[in-house]
Amino acid sequence: MNKHIEIKVCTGTGGIAAGGLEVLERFQTCIEQAGLKAKTLTGCLTHRVGCRGLCARDVLVDVIIDDQKFTYQYIKPDMVERIVEEHIINGNPVSEWLVTEDYLSFYNKQQKVVLAMCGEIDPEDIESYISHQGYRAIEKVIKGMSPEEVIDEIKRSGLRGRGGAGFPTGLKWEMARNAPGDEKYIICNADEGDPGAFMDRAVIEGNPHAVIEGMLIGGYAIGAKRGYVYIRAEYPLAVERLKKAIEQARHKGYLGERIFGTDFGFDIKIKLGAGAFVCGEETALIASIEGKRGMPRAKPPFPVQKGLFGKPTVINNVETLANIPSIIIKGADWFASFGTEKSKGTKIFALTGKVKNTGLIEVPLGITLREIIYEIGGGIEGDRRLKAVQTGGPSGGCIPASMIDIPVDYESLARAGSIMGSGGMIILDETDCMVNVAKYFLQFTQSESCGKCVPCRIGTKRLLEILERITSGRGKEEDLKKLEKLSNDIKASSLCGLGQTAPNPVLSTLQYFRDEYEAHIFEKRCPAGVCRDLLTYTILEEFCKGCGMCLKVCPSGAIIGEKKKPHKIIPEVCIKCGACFEVCKFKAIKRG
Amino acid sequence: MAGLATVFGSGAMTNSIPEIENNDLLFVIGSNTKENHPIIALRMIQAVRKGAKLIIADPRRVPLVRFAHLWLQHKPGTDVALLNSIAHVIVKEGLIKKEFIETHTEGFNEEFLKNLEEYTPEAGERITGVPKEKIIEAARLYAKAERAGIYYTMGITQHSHGTDNVFAIANLALLTGNLGKESAGVNPLRGQNNVQGSTDMGCSPNTYPGYQKVTIPAIKKKFEDLWGVRLPEKEGLTASEMLFEAEAGRLKAMYIMGENPVLSDPDTGHTVKALKELEFLVVQDIFLSETAAIADVVLPATCFAEKDGTFTNTERRVQRIRKAVAPPGEAKDDIWIINEISRRLGYNMNYAHPEEIWNEIGMAWPAVAGITYSRLERGGIQWPCPTIDHPGTPYLFKGGFPRGKGAFTVIKYKPSCEEPDLDYPFILTTGRMLFQYHTGTMTRRVKAIEALYHEPYVEINPEDALDLGIRNGDTVKVSSRRGSIVLKAMVTKRPERGVVFIPFHFREAAANMLTNSKALDPLCKIPELKVTTVNIEKFKED
Amino acid sequence: MIKVKIDGKEYRVKPGITILQVARENDIYIPTLCDDPRLEPYGGCRLCIVQIKGMPRPVTACTTPVTDGMEITTTNEYIEGLRKTIVELILSDHPNDCMVCEKAGDCSLQELAYFYGIRTNPYYGERRRYTTKDNNPFIERDMEKCILCGKCVRVCSEVQGVGAIEIAYRGFTAKVTPPFEKDLNCEFCGQCVSICPTGALMGKSSLGKGRQKDVKKIETVCPYCGCGCNMTLHVLRNEVIRVSSRPDNFHEGWLCVKGRFGFEFINSPDRLKRPLIRVKPRDKNSKELPVPDLNDFREASWDEALDLIANKLREIKDKYGPDAIAGLSSARCTNEENYIFQKFFRAVIGTNNIDHCARY
Amino acid sequence: MEDKLETIYKRFKENEGNLISILQDIQEEFGYLPEKAIYWFSEQLDVPPAMFYGIATFYSQFYLKPRGKNVITVCSGTACHVKGSEKLINSAIKELELPEDSNTTEDGLFTFEKVNCVGACSIAPVVIINKKVFGKMSAEKLVKELREIKKNE
CATH class of the missing domain: 3.10.20.740 (Ubiquitin-like (UB roll))
Known part of the structure; x- marks a missing residue:
C-alpha cells in the first residue's frame, strides 16, 4: 500500500485561532500511531499551509491521496482520529464533514495570482516555494535583464500600487532609479493598519518568499542594496514567518552579497511597527524606520527623491511586491490580461461583515460588487437586506446597495465616493446604522491622528463630537451643514493622507444615507436600532412567559417581575445594553 | 592676547561669529563654549547641522561634545604636546599649505621643524593621554578642511604656559593657511561683555588705547598732545603684580572700578592680605562685593541699563548700549565720578556725554576713527574701521598681517607648575557654569537662578568617587597648598579620572581659596587657574 | 533665477x-x-x-x-475660508482668556482671530485641560494655550541643541512636555519663550508686570559674556520688566538664560545707593574671605566721598610718587568709561599702573 | 537591571537599531518601559530623554506602567465592531471591575485593552487572551474565560 498521502492543515492566524495547530498535531500523532501499527503510511506528509481564504470555515484540512483531494471544514482536534481511520486508512472520506457545494462557489469567481501559492505551499520551508518556481524570477532578472528592462516590464504590466492610492509601480521605480544618489532603499510597507483588512498578513503568513523576491527585483531595478520590511508587531505569526524566510533566503544565497554569482547584493531588515496607523503614510513610515515619532512631513520632496535617511526610497505595499515575481515569469501581457483598461491584474480583498462567506478573496479587477457579495460571499447573513459596502477602511466610503453593479476598479470606486484602499471590504446590512459606522471610523482616525496639523488634530475631533451628538439624540439641524463644511475643509487643508481622507466615511454616508442622519436629528430615532441612546426597550406583555431569563442577564437590575408572570423594564434604570433583547426566546422584548 | 599680538601683530578674534556657520571644520580647544559663550555655541551647532566637522579638545566632557565628531580628552596642561603632535602629523603627511607659508609667514625653518620632530603621535599620546589614532585623525580633519577655525578660551590661556599654548595654536593655523579668509582663523572667545573693549581702550600697563605701546616715544608724544599733559615713561604694573606690590607694602592705594578680584583672582588669601595692606582702597561698584567689603570708600555706580556708551564684543564689534532706567538712589555713572575726581585733582575732563569720549577715542586710535554714534544707531561695526565710509572688518588679515608676516614659534611642552603627588593627587580645574556669571554679583541676585543653582559643587569622576567612598551629594573637603573649602560632591563622568572641576562663582566655597597666584605665565602674567593640585576627602564635622 | x-x-x-x-x-x-x-x-x-x-x-x-x-x-475666498476654519478650530481648543492673558497685544493667534473677525465660533467641544503646573523657576508653561505649532520643540533641538521638550502622545491629546511630564529642567535659554506665538510660554519673572501698552523698548547689549548679544529692554515705570531680542539682529534674536532672565539684579534692593565710607577698621590679620557688611560703613554725601578720595590720592602721590597708586578697571564697564579711567591714571595721577582683571 | 540594559545596548549596536527598537527591547525585557531604563539609555547615547518619551507615548504599543499579569485584548476593528465587539468590551470591563482611570485591575492581575484590528476579521469578533486568539467570541464565552483565569490565579 504505497500511496502518496498529503495532509494540509490551515494554520494562518484564523486557522490557528480555530485550533489549527492542535489539529495538525493530532494528525501527526494519529498517523504515527497508525504507522506504527500498520507500517503502511510511509509516504504521508503533513504540512503547514497558509490561509486559503475561507477562514470562516476553519479549521480547513485537505487530505490528498494519490492526487485525489478532499477538503474538510470546521475540523476540531477530536475529529481527526475518525478522518485518519476512515479516510486515510480505509479510504472512505467522512462525507458529513466535507466541504459543501457553496464552498466551491466561493472560489469560482476568484482569480488567484498573488494568493496562488497560499494554502498550497509550506510558508516555513523555502524548498516548498522553490519547487513552485520560487526565485526563478529574480534569477531571470539578474541573469538576463537590465534594470531598465525590468522597470519597462512592470510599467507595461500596468501594475498599480495595492496600498490604496494606486500609483503606477513601474513609474515609481523609474523615478527612484533616476533620482541622483548612490544609496537607495526599497521598503515593503506591511504596516497594514486599516481595521478590517488582513490581506498583507495573509500573504506574508502564506507566502513570505514572494514578497522577498519582489523586493529583490525592485532593489535590482532601482539600484538599492538594502530593503526594509516595516511590519506591524501585532502580526506575530507573520513576523516569525518572514524572519524565517529571510534567514532561509540568506542561507540559500538569494539574499546577501553576490547573488547568483553576480555583483548584485541585497539584504533585508525587518523593522517592527509599534502601533500607529499613521505610519502607513509614506513619510511617517520613514520617520518610524529611522526610530522617530511617526509624524508625516509635507511632500515634496517625495520619498523617491528624499526618503529614508534622506536617500531615494521606494515604498511598495506587500501585495504589490508579491505580484512582481509572477509578472516577471509570466510576462506583462499575461498580467495585463486580467482587469480593466486602467486597472490591471487582480486585487485581494478581506471580505468581512454581514456576508455568509467571510474571508480572503482575490478577484480580477473589474468584477462587480454584486458578484463578490452574492456569488463569492454567498449573500447576506440571515438573508437580510444589503445596505452598503464599505471599502478603503477609514479613508474610504460607503457604497449603497443601489450601486452594487459598479465594477471594482480604482476609478469607479473613486467616482462612487470611496476608494480602492488596501482591500478591506465590509458588507453592511439593514441592521447597521450608517451614522454609527461613520462615527466608528471617525473614532478611529481621530485616535490615530498624529496631531501635527490643525485640521486633522482638532477637526476630526470636532467631527466626531458632532457625530456623537447626533447619535445620542442631541443633534441639531445645523450639524449637517457643519459636518459637510468641516469635512471638506479638513480634506482640503490636512497635511497627509490620513487627514485628507478621514472625512470620507462622513461625506459618503451623508451623500447616500442622509435620511438616516435626519432620522437621528429630527426624529431622535436610529432606524437600524443601533444607537443606544435613541433606543427604548419594552416588554410586550402578551408574549412574555415570565421565564426570567431577561431578569437574569440584565446588568443594571432594570427588569422586575415574578416568575411565570409578565416582566417589566424600568426605563430610568435601563442602560439599553440589549442583553434582554438578545436572550429572550419569545420575542417579547421590543426595541425601538 | 599678548601671544596673538606677537604672532600676528594684533590680538583679537580673527574672524567673526556669523562666519562660524559656514566653517567646514571647527576645532574647539579649552573652551566650554555651550556654557560660557552660549550664543556662539549655537552657531557651531548650526555649522554642524550644515555638515561641518567638529573637533573638541577638553579634559572635561563639556556639553558641546554631544555634537562633536571627535573628542580629544587630554590631560589638563598638556595642550602644547597635543597641538605640537597635531602639527607634527600635518607636516609629516604633507598637509601643509606651502604657498601660504611662503608668501605670508616667517620662521618655518629647520629649528621649527626639528622641534616638531619629537612630538610624534606616540609621544603625544604618552603626554596627553589621547590615543594616537585620534591625534592623527584630528590632524587630517583640520588640515584637509577648506575653512577651518580654531576657538579657544581660558582653558588655553589660564596656564603658566598660556602664551605657549596660544603660539602652538597659531602655528596650526599658519601651517594650513587658515588665516586671512572667511570662516576660519584663530579665535579667542572673550569671557566678559567688554574685555575686548577694556583692552582696546588701553586699560593695560603697557599700551595706550589701540595697543599703542607706552614705551614708544612718538606714541607717548601723540597722547601727551591729545591730553595736554606729560605722561609717565615706564610701563606700569599688571593686575597680579599690583597685588604682590601691595602685599610688599610698595603699592599704597588702589582704585578698583567694577571688579571683584577677591573672588575672581587666584589664591583668595593672598588677594585679601594684599588689599588689606593698602593705605587706601576705593571700590566703585553696583553692589557691596567681597572686594568692596574691605574698601575705605565705596562709590555707588550705575549698571548697563542705566547708562549710554559702547561695548565691544569678542569679535571686535562695537555696539551701543542705551540708558533704559534711572539709577537707584544717588548712584552715579563712572564717567561723572571720574570727571569729578579729576576736577578735584586739578584736571578738567568735563565730558557731558559718552559720545564726546568716543569721538576722542577715534582721534587716539585710527582703527575706530570711522565708527561714530550715529553709524552705531544702525547696528554694530567691527573694527578696524578707519574711515566714515568703511564698512568694518568681519575678518582680519585679508591682505596680510599687520606685522608683515605671521610668525611661526618654536614651542616646547612644559609641565604645569603643580603636578599631582601623594599629598595632592587630583588636578583641579576651575571655570564657569552656564547659569552663574563670574563672581555672581549679578546672577546671584536673580531669584530664578538662585532657586536652582545656588549651591557650590565639585565634579568628581565616578571611579575616583568610588575609591574615596564618596557618593553623589556628599559633603567633601577640597584642599590645596593654600587653603581648603567644603562643598557638595557631584559625581559625574564629565571630568576624567584624576581631574576635578569647581565653578568659581560661589563665595560659600570660593574655588580661588585653592588656586595658585604665584604660577604666572612669564609673558602675559596670567595665573594658572586651570591646573591646581588638590586633595579630596569626605568632610567630617569636627 | x-x-x-x-x-x-x-x-x-x-x-x-x-x-x-x-x-x-x-x-x-x-x-x-x-x-x-x-x-x-x-x-x-x-x-x-x-x-x-x-x-x-x-x-x-x-x-x-x-x-x-x-x-x-x-x-481668494476659498483659501481664506479654509484659513478661517483653521483659526476657528484652534480657538475651539483654546482658553480664549485674552482679557487676563500675559501675551495679549503681542499674540499671533489673537491677531489672526481679529483679522478673520471670529467673534462666535461654530466649532466647540472638548478642550484640553491640564491641572499640573510646571514648577521650574524660569518659564511659565500654560499648555492649555499651546497650539502645537512645535516651534518651541524645534528651536530647542535645532537651534539650542538641547531637546528638553518633545511633543508627546498624539492627535488631540498631543502635548509639548519635558520627559515623563516632569518640571522643565534645561538650559532655560528661553528661546522657546521668545518664539512661542501664543501665551503658552512666558518668563515667570515678568508675569503680571505689564503687557505691551506703555512699555518702552530700548535696544542695548547684554551685560554678561563676550558674545555681545543685542537685547531689547522692556521698561515700564522705570523698571525693566522683560528682556527680548530682535530676530533681525546679528545673533538672530537668540539669548541665553542670563541674558534673557538675568535682569533682576538691576532692581535688586542690595544695589548701592549712596557713597560709603569705612568706619570699622580693617582686620589686617585675617586672610579669610571678607563678608560684605554695610555696618562696616557709614553713608556719606558725594561731595564728602569725592573730596576724601581726591585728598587721599593727592596725599599718597605727593608722599610716595604716582607709581604708588594703581587702578583696576572692569571688563564690564563701557569703552568710554574704560578710556577715561586709564586716561585718569595716566594723565591725572601720572602712572601706567592700570590694568583690568580679565586682560588675559 | 543594569546588566539587562547592557545586553540591550549591545544588541542595539550590533543590529544598527534605533530608539524604537531600544524601547521595544526594554519592554520585551521588563514588560513596560521603566523610567530608569530610559534615563540610562539617554545617558549612554547622549540622546535627550524627552525624545524617548515622545516616541514612547506616540506608539500605542509602549507602556509606561507595569501591565497586568494577564492581558486581555479585544479587537475593535471594523469587522469586529459590526459583529458586536462593543458588547464584549462592556462585559469584560464589568467582569474585571476595572478602575476608571486605568486599564489594569487594582490587583495587577488583568490588563484590558482595545486594539485596532488584529487582522483576523473573518472570525470576528476576536479576543486575544494572553496571546491566544479566540474567534467568534461572545460576551458569555469571554466572561467564562476570564472567570477561568481568576480561578487559577
Whole structure:
C-alpha cells in the first residue's frame, strides 16, 4: 500500500485561532500511531499551509491521496482520529464533514495570482516555494535583464500600487532609479493598519518568499542594496514567518552579497511597527524606520527623491511586491490580461461583515460588487437586506446597495465616493446604522491622528463630537451643514493622507444615507436600532412567559417581575445594553 | 592676547561669529563654549547641522561634545604636546599649505621643524593621554578642511604656559593657511561683555588705547598732545603684580572700578592680605562685593541699563548700549565720578556725554576713527574701521598681517607648575557654569537662578568617587597648598579620572581659596587657574 | 533665477526656496503660526496654504519649493475660508482668556482671530485641560494655550541643541512636555519663550508686570559674556520688566538664560545707593574671605566721598610718587568709561599702573 | 537591571537599531518601559530623554506602567465592531471591575485593552487572551474565560 498521502492543515492566524495547530498535531500523532501499527503510511506528509481564504470555515484540512483531494471544514482536534481511520486508512472520506457545494462557489469567481501559492505551499520551508518556481524570477532578472528592462516590464504590466492610492509601480521605480544618489532603499510597507483588512498578513503568513523576491527585483531595478520590511508587531505569526524566510533566503544565497554569482547584493531588515496607523503614510513610515515619532512631513520632496535617511526610497505595499515575481515569469501581457483598461491584474480583498462567506478573496479587477457579495460571499447573513459596502477602511466610503453593479476598479470606486484602499471590504446590512459606522471610523482616525496639523488634530475631533451628538439624540439641524463644511475643509487643508481622507466615511454616508442622519436629528430615532441612546426597550406583555431569563442577564437590575408572570423594564434604570433583547426566546422584548 | 599680538601683530578674534556657520571644520580647544559663550555655541551647532566637522579638545566632557565628531580628552596642561603632535602629523603627511607659508609667514625653518620632530603621535599620546589614532585623525580633519577655525578660551590661556599654548595654536593655523579668509582663523572667545573693549581702550600697563605701546616715544608724544599733559615713561604694573606690590607694602592705594578680584583672582588669601595692606582702597561698584567689603570708600555706580556708551564684543564689534532706567538712589555713572575726581585733582575732563569720549577715542586710535554714534544707531561695526565710509572688518588679515608676516614659534611642552603627588593627587580645574556669571554679583541676585543653582559643587569622576567612598551629594573637603573649602560632591563622568572641576562663582566655597597666584605665565602674567593640585576627602564635622 | 507668478504678478526668484520665502522677500502677506525662517519648515498649522495652478489641492507655502513657471494664488475666498476654519478650530481648543492673558497685544493667534473677525465660533467641544503646573523657576508653561505649532520643540533641538521638550502622545491629546511630564529642567535659554506665538510660554519673572501698552523698548547689549548679544529692554515705570531680542539682529534674536532672565539684579534692593565710607577698621590679620557688611560703613554725601578720595590720592602721590597708586578697571564697564579711567591714571595721577582683571 | 540594559545596548549596536527598537527591547525585557531604563539609555547615547518619551507615548504599543499579569485584548476593528465587539468590551470591563482611570485591575492581575484590528476579521469578533486568539467570541464565552483565569490565579 504505497500511496502518496498529503495532509494540509490551515494554520494562518484564523486557522490557528480555530485550533489549527492542535489539529495538525493530532494528525501527526494519529498517523504515527497508525504507522506504527500498520507500517503502511510511509509516504504521508503533513504540512503547514497558509490561509486559503475561507477562514470562516476553519479549521480547513485537505487530505490528498494519490492526487485525489478532499477538503474538510470546521475540523476540531477530536475529529481527526475518525478522518485518519476512515479516510486515510480505509479510504472512505467522512462525507458529513466535507466541504459543501457553496464552498466551491466561493472560489469560482476568484482569480488567484498573488494568493496562488497560499494554502498550497509550506510558508516555513523555502524548498516548498522553490519547487513552485520560487526565485526563478529574480534569477531571470539578474541573469538576463537590465534594470531598465525590468522597470519597462512592470510599467507595461500596468501594475498599480495595492496600498490604496494606486500609483503606477513601474513609474515609481523609474523615478527612484533616476533620482541622483548612490544609496537607495526599497521598503515593503506591511504596516497594514486599516481595521478590517488582513490581506498583507495573509500573504506574508502564506507566502513570505514572494514578497522577498519582489523586493529583490525592485532593489535590482532601482539600484538599492538594502530593503526594509516595516511590519506591524501585532502580526506575530507573520513576523516569525518572514524572519524565517529571510534567514532561509540568506542561507540559500538569494539574499546577501553576490547573488547568483553576480555583483548584485541585497539584504533585508525587518523593522517592527509599534502601533500607529499613521505610519502607513509614506513619510511617517520613514520617520518610524529611522526610530522617530511617526509624524508625516509635507511632500515634496517625495520619498523617491528624499526618503529614508534622506536617500531615494521606494515604498511598495506587500501585495504589490508579491505580484512582481509572477509578472516577471509570466510576462506583462499575461498580467495585463486580467482587469480593466486602467486597472490591471487582480486585487485581494478581506471580505468581512454581514456576508455568509467571510474571508480572503482575490478577484480580477473589474468584477462587480454584486458578484463578490452574492456569488463569492454567498449573500447576506440571515438573508437580510444589503445596505452598503464599505471599502478603503477609514479613508474610504460607503457604497449603497443601489450601486452594487459598479465594477471594482480604482476609478469607479473613486467616482462612487470611496476608494480602492488596501482591500478591506465590509458588507453592511439593514441592521447597521450608517451614522454609527461613520462615527466608528471617525473614532478611529481621530485616535490615530498624529496631531501635527490643525485640521486633522482638532477637526476630526470636532467631527466626531458632532457625530456623537447626533447619535445620542442631541443633534441639531445645523450639524449637517457643519459636518459637510468641516469635512471638506479638513480634506482640503490636512497635511497627509490620513487627514485628507478621514472625512470620507462622513461625506459618503451623508451623500447616500442622509435620511438616516435626519432620522437621528429630527426624529431622535436610529432606524437600524443601533444607537443606544435613541433606543427604548419594552416588554410586550402578551408574549412574555415570565421565564426570567431577561431578569437574569440584565446588568443594571432594570427588569422586575415574578416568575411565570409578565416582566417589566424600568426605563430610568435601563442602560439599553440589549442583553434582554438578545436572550429572550419569545420575542417579547421590543426595541425601538 | 599678548601671544596673538606677537604672532600676528594684533590680538583679537580673527574672524567673526556669523562666519562660524559656514566653517567646514571647527576645532574647539579649552573652551566650554555651550556654557560660557552660549550664543556662539549655537552657531557651531548650526555649522554642524550644515555638515561641518567638529573637533573638541577638553579634559572635561563639556556639553558641546554631544555634537562633536571627535573628542580629544587630554590631560589638563598638556595642550602644547597635543597641538605640537597635531602639527607634527600635518607636516609629516604633507598637509601643509606651502604657498601660504611662503608668501605670508616667517620662521618655518629647520629649528621649527626639528622641534616638531619629537612630538610624534606616540609621544603625544604618552603626554596627553589621547590615543594616537585620534591625534592623527584630528590632524587630517583640520588640515584637509577648506575653512577651518580654531576657538579657544581660558582653558588655553589660564596656564603658566598660556602664551605657549596660544603660539602652538597659531602655528596650526599658519601651517594650513587658515588665516586671512572667511570662516576660519584663530579665535579667542572673550569671557566678559567688554574685555575686548577694556583692552582696546588701553586699560593695560603697557599700551595706550589701540595697543599703542607706552614705551614708544612718538606714541607717548601723540597722547601727551591729545591730553595736554606729560605722561609717565615706564610701563606700569599688571593686575597680579599690583597685588604682590601691595602685599610688599610698595603699592599704597588702589582704585578698583567694577571688579571683584577677591573672588575672581587666584589664591583668595593672598588677594585679601594684599588689599588689606593698602593705605587706601576705593571700590566703585553696583553692589557691596567681597572686594568692596574691605574698601575705605565705596562709590555707588550705575549698571548697563542705566547708562549710554559702547561695548565691544569678542569679535571686535562695537555696539551701543542705551540708558533704559534711572539709577537707584544717588548712584552715579563712572564717567561723572571720574570727571569729578579729576576736577578735584586739578584736571578738567568735563565730558557731558559718552559720545564726546568716543569721538576722542577715534582721534587716539585710527582703527575706530570711522565708527561714530550715529553709524552705531544702525547696528554694530567691527573694527578696524578707519574711515566714515568703511564698512568694518568681519575678518582680519585679508591682505596680510599687520606685522608683515605671521610668525611661526618654536614651542616646547612644559609641565604645569603643580603636578599631582601623594599629598595632592587630583588636578583641579576651575571655570564657569552656564547659569552663574563670574563672581555672581549679578546672577546671584536673580531669584530664578538662585532657586536652582545656588549651591557650590565639585565634579568628581565616578571611579575616583568610588575609591574615596564618596557618593553623589556628599559633603567633601577640597584642599590645596593654600587653603581648603567644603562643598557638595557631584559625581559625574564629565571630568576624567584624576581631574576635578569647581565653578568659581560661589563665595560659600570660593574655588580661588585653592588656586595658585604665584604660577604666572612669564609673558602675559596670567595665573594658572586651570591646573591646581588638590586633595579630596569626605568632610567630617569636627 | 526662475520665474514665478504670484497673484498674477511675475517675480524672478532663486530656485529651491519656498513659496513663503518668496512671499516674505516681496512683502506678500501669507499668515502662518508654525513657520519661522530660522527653523526647518514644519507644515503643521496649515495657515499658509496657497493654490498652485495644476495642483489638485492647496499646498503649504512654507514647505513647497518654487519651480519655474509656477502660478501661485495666495489669497481668494476659498483659501481664506479654509484659513478661517483653521483659526476657528484652534480657538475651539483654546482658553480664549485674552482679557487676563500675559501675551495679549503681542499674540499671533489673537491677531489672526481679529483679522478673520471670529467673534462666535461654530466649532466647540472638548478642550484640553491640564491641572499640573510646571514648577521650574524660569518659564511659565500654560499648555492649555499651546497650539502645537512645535516651534518651541524645534528651536530647542535645532537651534539650542538641547531637546528638553518633545511633543508627546498624539492627535488631540498631543502635548509639548519635558520627559515623563516632569518640571522643565534645561538650559532655560528661553528661546522657546521668545518664539512661542501664543501665551503658552512666558518668563515667570515678568508675569503680571505689564503687557505691551506703555512699555518702552530700548535696544542695548547684554551685560554678561563676550558674545555681545543685542537685547531689547522692556521698561515700564522705570523698571525693566522683560528682556527680548530682535530676530533681525546679528545673533538672530537668540539669548541665553542670563541674558534673557538675568535682569533682576538691576532692581535688586542690595544695589548701592549712596557713597560709603569705612568706619570699622580693617582686620589686617585675617586672610579669610571678607563678608560684605554695610555696618562696616557709614553713608556719606558725594561731595564728602569725592573730596576724601581726591585728598587721599593727592596725599599718597605727593608722599610716595604716582607709581604708588594703581587702578583696576572692569571688563564690564563701557569703552568710554574704560578710556577715561586709564586716561585718569595716566594723565591725572601720572602712572601706567592700570590694568583690568580679565586682560588675559 | 543594569546588566539587562547592557545586553540591550549591545544588541542595539550590533543590529544598527534605533530608539524604537531600544524601547521595544526594554519592554520585551521588563514588560513596560521603566523610567530608569530610559534615563540610562539617554545617558549612554547622549540622546535627550524627552525624545524617548515622545516616541514612547506616540506608539500605542509602549507602556509606561507595569501591565497586568494577564492581558486581555479585544479587537475593535471594523469587522469586529459590526459583529458586536462593543458588547464584549462592556462585559469584560464589568467582569474585571476595572478602575476608571486605568486599564489594569487594582490587583495587577488583568490588563484590558482595545486594539485596532488584529487582522483576523473573518472570525470576528476576536479576543486575544494572553496571546491566544479566540474567534467568534461572545460576551458569555469571554466572561467564562476570564472567570477561568481568576480561578487559577
